[in-house]
Amino acid sequence: MRAPVTALLGRRARLRWVHLVLGGALLMPYWLLGTLVVAPFAGGGGMFPGSPAAQFGAYGVALPLAAVTALVPLARPMSVAAARTLCGVAPERFADGPAGSRAARARTAGWFTLHVGLGGLVAGASLALPPFAVSVMALPFSAALRESELGRFWSLDQRWLVYAGVPAGLAILIALAAAAAGAGALLARLAPVLLGPTPADRLVAAERRAAELAVRNRLARELHDSVGHALSAVTLQAGAARRVLGSDPGFVAEALAAIEATARRTVGELDAVLGLLRQGEDDGELPGRPGLEALDALLAAAGRHVSLTVRGGDVSGVPGPVSREAYRIVQEGLTNAARHAAGEPVTVTVERHENALEITLANPLPARPPAARPGGGRGLRGVGERARLLGGTAEARPVGGVWRLAARLPLTGGAR
Structure with a gap:
């Protein structure tokens, strides 16, 4: 009833x-x-x-x-x-x-x-x-x-x-x-x-979700690369300074200056990314992103064990999108080397060809591999995404006792 x-x-x-x-x-x-x-x-x-x-x-x-x-x-x-x-x-x-x-x-x-x-x-x-x-x-x-x-x-x-x-x-x-x-x-x-x-509504919604996801992934890559590299560099510099605190005041001062420069640069990059998050939209380009012109400062902050070789002419004329993504790829490679092979020499090679830019980072594999970090592995995935966005390729793998990260970016890459 x-x-x-x-x-x-x-x-x-x-x-x-x-x-x-x-x-x-x-x-x-x-x-x-x-x-x-x-x-x-x-x-x-x-x-x-x-x-x-x-x-x-x-x-x-x-x-x-x-x-x-x-x-x-x-x-x-x-x-x-x-x-x-x-x-x-x-x-x-x-x-x-x-x-x-x-x-x-x-x-x-x-x-x-x-x-x-x-x-x-x-x-x-x-x-x-x-x-x-x-x-x-x-x-x-x-x-x-x-x-x-x-x-x-x-x-x-x-x-x-x-x-x-x-x-x-x-x-x-x-x-x-x-x-x-x-x-x-x-x-x-x-x-x-x-x-x-309707099917048209579903297509529009799917495209909107895909665009939003692309923006989120892009911001996540920026935060991961800039902040992750800065924290790794600051940790290494602080650890080295602590070990020689009483015996090498000059090195301690140099390490503190590198920590200051790294933190100052990263704060600016972080402000730029957070500004986009507050706006809730992507206006096509993240402001204040460094490119290959800032590579010397990046390597100097990474320490004395990093060497840079530039071939094929000046890289200052590389298109802006390629230059910025190349900088982030080098940054991620240095971060990985600092985390997994701290103290080992790292060689960075940037070679400009007529139609492409090749980036190679190599460092000896450590005798004892470090423990895997929970939730790790996003950095190398981000390197691959950056290369693919420009129509290029990237790979990272051990080769004959050396960990090698190589990327090839077309100089006619898109403006992402």
Whole structure:
């Protein structure tokens, strides 16, 4: 007994009933316009023709008018807002934003027409049937009602029919609730179909998510390379200074100066990345990113065991995107060497060819491999991503007792 009552009068059914009544209210302007069209053919001079045929004629004129106005792109977000709140359908099954394609606008027009069409019928019945049902139920208990037009209509010259008014009135109310519940369930079933995302909407959403993910990955690479390298360099310099604190004051001063320079440079890079995060968007280029012109300072901060060889001419004329990604690749290679082969000599070779820039970092493998860091391994993945964004290649692997990181970047690479 409880389940049928809940299906007809539960919270979900009541909300859907309200949604249908809202549809009836939205139908009214179109119905009033329909009465102007139907009135000359209704046989009466008034604006509101009284015959049921004329009323339904105005209703038939109103529905196409509603469909045409629902072709406006903004009709979809308004319909979605009402359906999300009142239809009892999961919010993620609806499309977001205005209808951008012809198919989406057609679906919205179909939904709006169905909503106002069913809503008009249910709202009209909700206004007319409850008073009628209550009056019929009161016939056995009111002599005035039995003598009224309603009593004469209901009895049909059979007085005993008056006493059937109570169950008949209840049946009318139950039928109204069942009709409203059925219409609401139909709208709830069709809402994801007509107001859900179209294939074009899904494609736009997928492209937007891919763009957002690309920006997040790019910012993550910048933070990993700049901050990770700085922390590794500062750790090494501080450790070396601590070991010779009493015996080599000159080296300690040099190490502290390198720590200061590294921290100052990294703070500037960190501010640039965090500025983009605060803005919540990617404007095409991270400001303040260093390039190959800053390579000498980077290697100087890394320590005396790092040597640089430049071949093929001056690298200052390398295109900006290639120069900046090359700097980050060298930075990540030095960070890896500092973490996994601390104290071992590192050779950095930058060779410029006619159409490409080749970067090679090599250092001896340590006698005892260090323990793997939890969550590590993102740096080399970032090196590969940087190279691929420019249409180049990168690999890192041991070769004959030497760890070798090599990257080739086309000089006509994109502007990422």
